[in-house]
Amino acid sequence: MRITRIPARLVLAAAVAGVALAAGKPALFAAELMAAARSSIQAEDAKRHVCALADDALEGREGGSRGGRAAGSYIISHLEKLELEPAGDNGSYYQQFGGMRNILALARGSDPAVANELIVVGAHYDHVGYGNSGNSYGPFGFVHNGADDNASGVAGLIEVAEAMQHLPGRPRRPILFAFWDGEEKGLLGSYHFVRVRPALLAQMSIAFSVNLDMIGRLRGERLEIFGARTSEGLRAAVVQSNNRPAAQPLELAFDWAIDEDSDHYPFIAAQIPTIMFHTGLHDQYHRPSDDVQLINFEGIEPVARLTLDFLTALADDRGPPRSFRSQARSESDATKRALEAPAVSGAAPQTVAQPALNSRPRWGIGTRADSGEPMNPVIVRITAGSPAAQAGMMLGDRVVAIDGTVVINQADMVARLAAAGSSVAIDVDRKGRVVRLAVAAMQP
Template sequence: GSERISSGIDAAAERYSADVQWLADDVRQGRGLGSEGLARAGLWMETQFESIGLEPAGDDGGYRHVFGVPIADPSNPHAQKGFVYAFNVIGRIRGNGELEGVVLIGAHYDHLGFGGEGSLEPDSRAIHNGADDNASGAAALLEAARQIQLRRGQLKRDVVFMAFSAEERGLVGASNIVRRPPGELDMESAIAMLNMDMVGRLRDEKLSVLGGDSAEEWDDLVDPLCDRYGFECAIGGDGFGSSDQAAFFAADIPVLHFFTGTHAEYHKPSDDADLINSEGGARVAWLVSDVAGTIANRDGVLTLVKTSDGPQRRMALKARLGTIPDYAGPADGSPGLLLSDVRPDSPAAAAGLQRGDIVVQIGDLEIASVQDYMVVLSEANPGDTAPVTVIRDGERVELEVTFGAPR
């Protein structure tokens, strides 16, 4: 009950804080692809997996799952033929085998190094420590593993833990696991994938659980656990989105992405460990360990929902813009549709909409919430144009969108 939570969470928060600080230390040089800092972070994740007691589940009996990433600059002396190598770190806790299937939990441990492409301060050559993105998720992965390891005697299915690399280059590590699963892992047996990306900035107990529409059962499974841990969860959205779960959802696996929301330091050198809410991050890890344990021990599999017509969205959407809403809404609680991302090559991208924009009006309709936005998409036709007002860095910006056809 809540006594176990309150008594244990302080120690968990201390472990969590120490792990975030290690990963997001300047010594790690921002954990950029091809850097010594990233390689050392991967080695450190391996040693953590081992000390927690996870069984190696990578290639050749080890924890590592190595893959190549094509890079744009073949003159890089560290690259072989325009490739740089990276590795995922994968471990397993065995259940008692009573139930078929495996539950996957993941978080990426790479970041942007010294910035460059992907940085929102592209001109600054400074270490981007990526404390929230995603030392916070990697630390939560370790804490979730500790909690599940404590209860492994009750597990009926295996749980596999995956620390992804090269997420910032386009989900490359996760995609490689889906394409060529290491060891005895196979995607057919994966019944769910839980992703933690940016879980370190909990404010007002608000937690986004994206991908909540990817299985019919998610709401009923996750909601009571959110209550148990004192979160105000917004559960919804399809399984796509801009983090590693998208690779698994594309392989027809129900997914969730736990996310404490965007902030001004996103993809900037200022995303540092001193801004992390360690108690919140540890509590997210405990929640995820409980969600994983619940799925590992319940009979039957989850019912995949492939389209975006989950329970929240009964209305037929006639048009599309290609935005990815942040279901938690603007951080200050003001009305509007906060964009957690904009899909590339989408009508929204063509109109100049950006991650972090708050959409407040489309055409004649004021947009106070995701629901208002759905109304617009259910009434507009492909090819229609409409003026859009967004708030960007506190200023109102006027744009014009041309609606596309729904996917």
Template sequence: MNTKKYLLVAIYTSLSITAFSQSEVTEKEIKAHISFLASPEMAGRFPGTAENKKVVAYLIKEFKKSGIRPYGKSYTQDFTAKIRVKKGTTDTPRVLTQNVIGFIEGSDPLLKQEFIVLGAHYDHLGMGGPSSKKPDTTGVHLGADDNASGTAALLEIGEKLATNRKQLKRSVLLIAFGAEEQGLLGSKYFVEHPVIPLQSIKLMLNMDMVGRMNAEKQLYMGGAASFNGGVELMKQLGPEAGINPIVIAYDVGGSDHVSFYKKDISVLGFHTGGHPQYHTPEDQASLINVAGEKLVCDYVYKAILSVANRKEAIVFVPEKKN
């Protein structure tokens, strides 16, 4: 190859990488992800449906674009989900669905054997059903905040981590969980069938409903005291990220991080608070505070970077109950 051709190829390659992977979280991409995930065409992302499978394909495509590899040969971890039904119904359908897993390897020869897990569930309620706050209403439950917001944050933070992978000493697993709305089934399956040794997971951060930040810029997080130095770190990162962190020592809540906490793994569960549109067809993309979600992404990214690079060991601290 002559010098001129080599330079053209190099420039084209550089432009292509820039076009497909960005070093910063952007409001434009957050909005685009949520608009797709919470569109009427995705029909509420119900497990086992064609629309749910389209979301899985979308997540894999986005991981690939960001340079995020699978852990092993496949991005997907298949499992069977038992679907919730109305009280008194004897037929309990089971469907095949997936967790989607991406891998960013750490740069330290020893510490890369330890993992930080960043998770969010991508499924929702489909046309409603027993978990809906309007159980007698049949209509697409769009799930923009619950949990297209967390899934969009997972993709954006994952992209930034992948771009800056050389700055990470420990490794990161990105997991988009399936069937959370059916009883945390994706995360339960993962911790019972982990792709890495559970003892190598030092912290699990979970984002569920992070798209409705209020005017006070509050971000709630449970489980901060479940690892050494966690409460102090999460408070310290607030002013730099431009948010008001509501740091809760334990009270880990009811999302996918609970499955990890029950295995004595340190956790942080993030959310921006409840709202009247929760589990109704009105949880739509137009209500998302995109600028607020970007602040969440930047904060969680800083938290991951800090924990992934700390020199001292990350130790699980169980809650002491009287």
């Protein structure tokens, strides 16, 4: 546990300080070396994939249908071009089940010591065909192209796979690119994979998974993220990828709900730490009108680039595999609201939170520790007119670093603020972006 946090801290410190990751590991994937790989992810390419997959000729890609099979052929033509290793049945890319087919392609890692710690990144490629009362909000009988759901995620994943092939080296752990079938029929493909793995992958355990479902409707740069509490330090890792140099930072909306509504769920149910990226629901969800003219192709680009960066960092992490945090399954957005709610003086501490500790008037803030994200205490009180208020601190901000050094936990933050001089630079995570606040202490 502790070993995993140390490298994460170092990496985050480098990102926060805005310096290149020269001395820290992994040097191979330092920002400047990632640039070529990242820039291979292009909105124009994503558009080409979405338009091909959401074409009427594919008849809505229902699992097991001829349109679904045609979509599979399209995906495989790209995997072959990228020379990714087939990881399905009998040396093929297909994993067959119930008349449907997952598509699996492997990028081996560079470190034999972690060759069995598989990182799975997936997107479902099926949709609902012509729609019926069980899977569509109508009208039924028309092709449901599913441009956002989930041609967008498949397009993003193909781009990520391509970018991985542009990296100057391989991350330590193997990465499996998985295109799930039968998601719309009940997450059938991902459930099947979690239960049964093809021979090539049989010796591996799944260390982590990432799911891309509906990433084609980015609005106001707001990306929804599910599952960040399934292991400690995940939020910090995503934020770090979001704030890396030369990135186009997104507004990250961390949602605590974990529902059986996409392919992240079978992994979480199997106690595997898992993250899902999603650009949000809309009126065309599961209707024939979810079509290409409404897709924000420019928006797929930063989401896929964030996925690449996060995935690479994860696969290359020096620590042991992340452990699953089972409390995540019972946490909801109500838990989140309770934790991040302003502290009322005299109120009993909440069950998920520690009472505010550092109410020193010098800075004018109170925080709570968060068991799911112990590195990043959350601001729950700002004294009116205080230095923190004047510096623009906001409720719900999470303290990431003080004077450029990453905070380890609430006690560390309290000690550092107590020892600080007359002014400090406090880096906070505000909706997934790191904001630096210059806070001048109250004069005694």
